[in-house]
Amino acid sequence: MIRFDNVTKMYAQQTRPALDDVSLEVEKGEFVFLVGASGSGKSTFLRLALREEKPSQGRIYVAGKDLAKLSPWKVPGLRRQVGTVFQDFRLLPNKNVFQNVAFALEVIGRPRSQIAKVVPEVLDLVGLADKDGRLPSELSGGEQQRVAIARAFVNRPIVLLADEPTGNLDPSTSVGIMRLLDRINRTGTTVVMATHDAQIVDSMRRRVIELEGGKVVRDQSRGVYGYSS
Amino acid sequence: MRLRFVFAELANSLRRNSLMMFAIVVITAFSMLMLGSALLMRSQVNITKHSYYQKLQVSVYLCPDNSPHPQCPTKANNVQIDAVQTQLDNLRPLVTNVEFIDQDRAWSIYKDLFKDQPDLVNNTDPKALPESFVVKLSDPKKFDVVSTAVSGMPGVDIVQNQDDFLKKLFSVMNAWRVGALIFTGVLIVAAGVLIGVAVQVAAVSRRRETGIMRLVGASRLYIQLPFLLEGVLAGVIGALLGFGGVAAAKHFLIDTRLKPMLPVLGGRVIGWHEVLATLPWMVGLSALVAALASFVTLRRYMRV
Secondary structure (H helix, E strand, O other), X not given: OEEEEEEEEOOOOOOOOOEEEEEEEEOOOOEEEEEOOOOOOHHHHHHHHOOOOOOOEXXXXXXXXXXXXXXXXXXXXXXXXXXXXXXXXOOOOOOOHHHHHHHHXXXXXXXXXXXXXXXXXXXXXXXXXXXXXOOHHHOOHHHHHHHHHHHHHOOOOOEEEEEOOOOOOOHHHHHHHHHHXXXXXXXXXXXXXXXXXXXXXXXXXXXXXXXXXXXXXXXEOOOOOOOOO | OHXXXXXXXXXXXXXXXXXXXXXXXXXXXXXXXXXXXXXXXXXXXXXXXXXXXXHOEEEEEEOOOOOOOOOOOOXXXXXXXHHHHHHHHHOOOOEEEEEEEOHHHHHHHHHHHOOOXXXXXXXXXXXXXXXXXXXXXXXXXXXXXXXXXXXXXXXXXXEEEOHHHHHHHHHHHHHHHHHHHHHHHHHHHHHHHHHHHHHHHHHHHOHHHHHHHHHOOOOHHHHXXXXXXXXXXXXXXXXXXXXXXXXXXXXXXXXXXXXXXXXXXXXXXXXXXXXXXXXXXXXXXXXXXXHHHHHHHXXXXXXX
16 A cells, blocks of 8 residues: 655755665555654655655655656645644634535535535544534644544545644543544554554554664564653 | 635635735736727827828929029929929829829919918919929838939929828837837736735745645645636736726827827827727736736745
8 A cells, every 4th residue: 555665765955864765565454653753754754655755766656656657737636545634633723623624525626415425424433523513723632633534534545644643632532533543444544653652552552663763673563662762 | 616615715815815916906907007008009100100191192393483492493394394294104003193283273272271371372472382293102101212203303393291290200109109018018027026926925824725735635726726816816907997097098088188189190099999909908918917927926835
């Protein structure tokens, strides 16, 4: 589903590569934790998979597409198959819960009838069916993240990339978010989650890829967060 | 659904950016007013030129009695007059008509021309008026051909046409037109820059929306179209106002102030037909400039 072949990423004006000769493969339906200290290359990995950045060297395949051969006007098509969730939620403050989720479908030109049917379904899935008229400012952090996940998932992507989705949340709320991501994973969606949260990683017992200085230093199925932190 | 979304975004952005839009509309209106007046000036020059060239004729004056000019030692005699007539006839088909004005005709024309000044008429000796040929040309610009063919012939005094006056008139009108075009160019560049800046401001203020649109896979067209339309809309409104200005100028200046000069301008001033003809140019050009400015700005300042 996601394959990196000897991928190196150098940012301009930096001497050290953000990713250094990384090769790995994430299978369809897998749940993968990407762990490592700040600056270890987790976010760069996700940005490359989304084609927000292009690698300096190496090949990247996502959802069966060779990203190097993907022409610019086909990038939106890729992003429709890849959902994304961030630490800071990135909701639109002047739109309510329903409108925030519907926005993701409106901007890719989906008909209103479909939006009216699909959005309540996904809000039900994330447990916010009764709060669809609230504004983001009227929701707790955990609820806001649920809206963001609903928005990322409403178009039924085959891959979900999550960059520190629990980074702003307290531990008990984080558990709820993890249950939700687990449920989404069980629908067959591949989930890649970058995180600092050792407790979550240890409790889930899923595949763990650890990055350090842009290199893969550990790749374990059913792993734990690590020894140092 | 698609269009609804685009127009909702557009309306939102217009509300937020209203001051900037106002500035764009005003500067575009002025630049288009300049363009319109330059276009109208060209139409008027064409009308006037056409009308004058239709009527343009060359006068070949023959030597009168007691001329001070060295080329006229004596009054032109019949042999000389016949020779000039033959020479002019040889120039057909360039020469379409040759009319001989004898002293009686010349006198009656003279009396008619100065009928308001009886003193002048009374003090003029009819015998002092020169006889002449009035020559009409199929192509008035080839005046030189006639001039070189007959000037210097015995009995010919001077060859004169009305072209010199016209040349002055047209050069004044053309200078006005070129000035207006240069001014138009400067204003259009300013309008383009302003539109670019406005689109940039709009793009930055909606970075959050466009960022999300990008992430969920909205196409480039879908993300950028509202911004592009915003610029183009401002440009088109400006052009329409500019056209209003041109129409007002036509009504209040040309139709009233210019009417007394009608004979000089060739009997007809620009009509509504010519004024309307400027509209597509104004709207088209400002829409094009606005689209171009928006497009370039979006390419530079918005990641997709």
